[in-house]
Amino acid sequence: MRWLAKSNGLPARRADExxxxxxLAEVARRRAGGFSLGMFQRLGIAAALLGDPQLLVFDEPVNGLDPEGILWIRRFxxxxAAxxxxxxxxxxxxxxxxxxxGELVVIGRGKLIAQCSTAHFVSRASRGAVVVRSPEAGVLMPVIEAAxxxxxxxxxxTRLVVAGASTEEIGEIAAAHRITLHQLMEQNGSLEEAFMEITGDAVEYHANTQGSVGQRSLQASIGDDG
Structure with missing residues (x-):
């Protein structure tokens, strides 16, 4: 690390920093060949930070890491970003x-498909559903369908999933019919579901099975809301 610092005209103390x-300060004098995958990841990040860059790019940073390593990378x-x-x-x-x-950039076949916040990206693809739990679900279900x-x-x-509705709408229907509710919450889609739906037309190579192999990629920008 000190050699890298010196070759870039940086003081040796920057390597220690x-x-x-x-x-990795406690293992600074150990041979890197004995490092674990997680330690190698940290060493690579340290090298990238030598010049105190304002922009950093991480490519698959958590691949092969254990849960502790993934959590460390995420927090770091x-x-x-902070x-x-x-x-x-x-x-x-x-x-x-x-x-x-906090922010996503989705690219398919070399074209920009989406650039927005993670929450907005998921909401765009979410079909919107409400989960309802009620001891009177058998009574509530036909009432909601009638609406x-x-x-x-x-x-x-006791659990119902209502498509295309809001919690306010279902709550008002239940209240109008004096039906007891134990739970009423929105059911949002996942990032994976949103990604597959929005990039479905951008798959370049299809497999012969129901799945597909696509040339799609996701880049993310980490911010305070991420």
Whole structure:
């Protein structure tokens, strides 16, 4: 690390500073060949931070890491963003991006498909549904259907899922018929569901099965709301 600092005209103390930043100060004199994957990730980040950049790009930063390493990377990227830096992350792990990113850039076949906040991206693809729990679900279901909504009932006889409705609308229907509710909440789609729906036409290569192999990518920008 000191060699990298010197080759870039930086003082040796900068190497010590970045190793401290990523939590490797105690193993600074160990051979990197004995590092774990998570430690290698930290070492790479330390090297990237040597010049104190204002823009950083992470490519699949959590691949192969254990839960502790993933949590550390997530928190560290947020810390960098909180310092005022721009942090871009390219990843196929959409569940992780949903927990980390504030802004998304979605590219398919070399074209920009979407650029917006993570919350807005998910809401665009979400069909909107309301989950209702009631001890009188058998009475509530036909009442909601009579109002023009599609209702699904699964294995739990007290739980209904109403498509295309808001919590306010279902709450008012239940109140008008004096039906007791134990739960009333919106059911939003996931980032993965939104990504697959919005990028469906941007799949370049299709497999012979029901799944598809596509040339689609997601870049995320981490901000205070991510």
């Amino acid at each position: 970045v190793l401290e930043t990523v939590g 990227m947020r810390k960098l 310092e005022g830096r721009t942090v871009f992350v390219s990843s196929h792990l959409l569940s992780e991006m949903a927990l980390t990113a 023009g909504y599609r209702v699904e009932c699964g294995e739990d006889p």
